[in-house]
Amino acid sequence: MWYLLHEASQVMLTPARVAAGITKLVSESPLSPLPYSPTGRALVASCELFERTTRSYAKPIFNLPASERVVWQRPFCRMIAFGPPSNKPKLLIVAPMSGHYATLLRGTVAAFLDSHQVFITDWADAKEVPLLEGQFDLSDYVDDCIAMVEALGPDLHVMAVCQPAVPVLAAIALMEADEHPQVPCSVTLLGGPIDTRQAPTAVNSFAQARGIRWFEHHCIHPVPERYQGRGRMVYPGFMQLGGFMAMNPDRHVSAHWKMFNHLVEGDGDSAEKHRTFYDEYLAVMDLSAEYYLQTLETVFIDHLLPRGLMQHRGRPVDLKAIHRCALMTIEGEKDDITGRGQTFAALNLTPNLSADKKEAHLHAGVGHYGVFNGSRFRQEIAPRIKAFMARHAADRPLSSRRSPTRIARKSREVQAPISSMEQHSSARWDT
Incomplete structure (x- = not known):
């Protein structure tokens, strides 16, 4: 209605x-x-x-000083590469699927164009995805993250901004448990709700107070007839x-x-x-109803990941399996969406990752948006992330690095790897 x-x-x-x-x-x-x-x-x-x-406002464009290429695609997501293939280190930025388009991270992308071959997830507007393409939930999100990491090949760094921190960390844990050869060199989590029991914000408290049935009853609606996804249940x-x-x-x-x-x-x-x-x-x-409700229940109501109870298609997601992928967390002192300590919790939940592969940074005076965008991000936070990624790129042997290749665009299947590019709680807190 x-x-x-x-x-x-x-x-x-x-x-x-x-x-x-x-x-x-x-x-x-x-x-x-x-x-x-x-x-x-x-x-x-x-x-x-x-x-x-x-x-109503149309989807914005990136409008960055770099060409754009779609190098991987499935019904609910496509991956965009900026600029031609190069020998710069590869960076996959996983944008939040929380209502805004990936272009909200325009400044985040721009901060790394000079130093990295940048890729970003461009999530689809659910009201424009036909029903025949099927549903999309949190498990599909994790699958897409794994597929994109595989498509980009070895010697990859990943950055998850806000909401994707949980599915990205889950994807890495699953790959680590499988001893996957293409586990990323590093992952950086910026303002991500890993454990929303820590310093709960108004957003967290609202979800806890209402419960999943309230959201299912009040927030889920069918897409009207004039859109391609007509009939699909979504969170508008x-x-x-x-x-x-x-x-x-x-x-x-x-x-x-x-x-x-x-x-x-x-x-x-x-x-x-x-x-x-x-x-x-x-x-x-719009967000697909399955994804929205499953994310609410898993992350904000039941806290399944930090409690060690999260499952992916019947398989436990065990963060203790992470032992190769270096992990950095970034938090904002004035973040009113993801409270202090919620992202840092990831470091405590990965006891088998050595202390020299962990780093945490609490940035004074910035809110949620400032953690990943704006002048302070460009001048102070981004250089820290670049230094962290540079340190952990050296962990991989030179023999694993290959010459650049291209990925053909394909609508549904995982693509062939893009070229490789050249390149507890004891974690350090910086302010």
């Missing part, structure tokens, strides 16, 4: 948005006297804000966005009021910064 009401509201507001757009266009004309008066500029600003706050992106904004409503209201004033004052640069941020922030995608 909520999905239909949302779609109906979008349709009903279309004439008003068109009228606001025409009014803005006419008012901004050089022949109009309105742009030269405060009242006229206020009218233009009001029209723009109305249009921006009532429309607009509901997730509402949750995001409800955490800090005053901040968003203040930001839009500031934009209104910037437009009235003729401060185009500041207004453009606002547009750039919210074009990204307000673009959201």
Whole structure:
């Protein structure tokens, strides 16, 4: 019902948005006297804000100074490579599948383009995936992570940003238990909810208080007819966005009021910064119901991974199996989504990984977004991660490194490996 009401509201507001757009266009004309008066500029600003706050936002583009190639693909995910094949160390960035698109990590990708051959997961909007492609749950997420690591070949580093910390660590544990020859050289977890019992945030407490049945009853809806995934049960992106904004409503209201004033004052640069941020922030995608509910139950309600009870297709996920892949955790002092200690818990849960392969960093003064994006990430956090990866790339023998090759794009199966590229709790805390 909520999905239909949302779609109906979008349709009903279309004439008003068109009228606001025409009014803005006419008012901004050089022949109009309105742009030269405060009242006229206020009218233009009001029209723009109305249009921006009532429309749906399309998927953004990366728009980085590097070409993009799709090198692996399945129905719910594709892997994008930036730039041509090179001899730089390989880095797979696993983007969160939590409502926003992978382009939210544009700055994260950009910080590593100079030093690494960067790949990123580009998760699909569930409402655009036809029902005939089947379901997608947390186990499928883990399978996709393993498949992408296999596709990229040896001498690979992995970075999991926020939500994927759990499935990525589970995938590595399963590969380690199998003595898989392509276990990554290192994995870096940034603001990931490994153990949400540690310093629970409002997000964690909300999940605990409601229970899985409440989410199943109130948050899951069928995709309307006009989308390719019509009939698929999803957690709608607009509901997730509402949750995001409800955490800090005053901040968003203040930001839009500031934009209104910037437009009235003729401060185009500041207004453009606002547009750039919210074009990204307000673009959201739907999540498959199976994945959303299984993640809630496994990670936020039952805490199965830190309790040693998580299963993958009937097989235990044992973090004690991790003994080769170096592990780094990054946390933000002011993170109000993933509390302090939740990511660091991964180091305590991997007792068979030697202390020299572990490192933790708590960054002072940054929140959740600042852990993986922004000036402090570029200038202070990213260099630490690069140094960590460089130290642990040397663990692999030179004989395992091969010349670059290419992967052919394929719709559903695991691809042939991309070329190899050149390249307890005693973990160190840095502030």
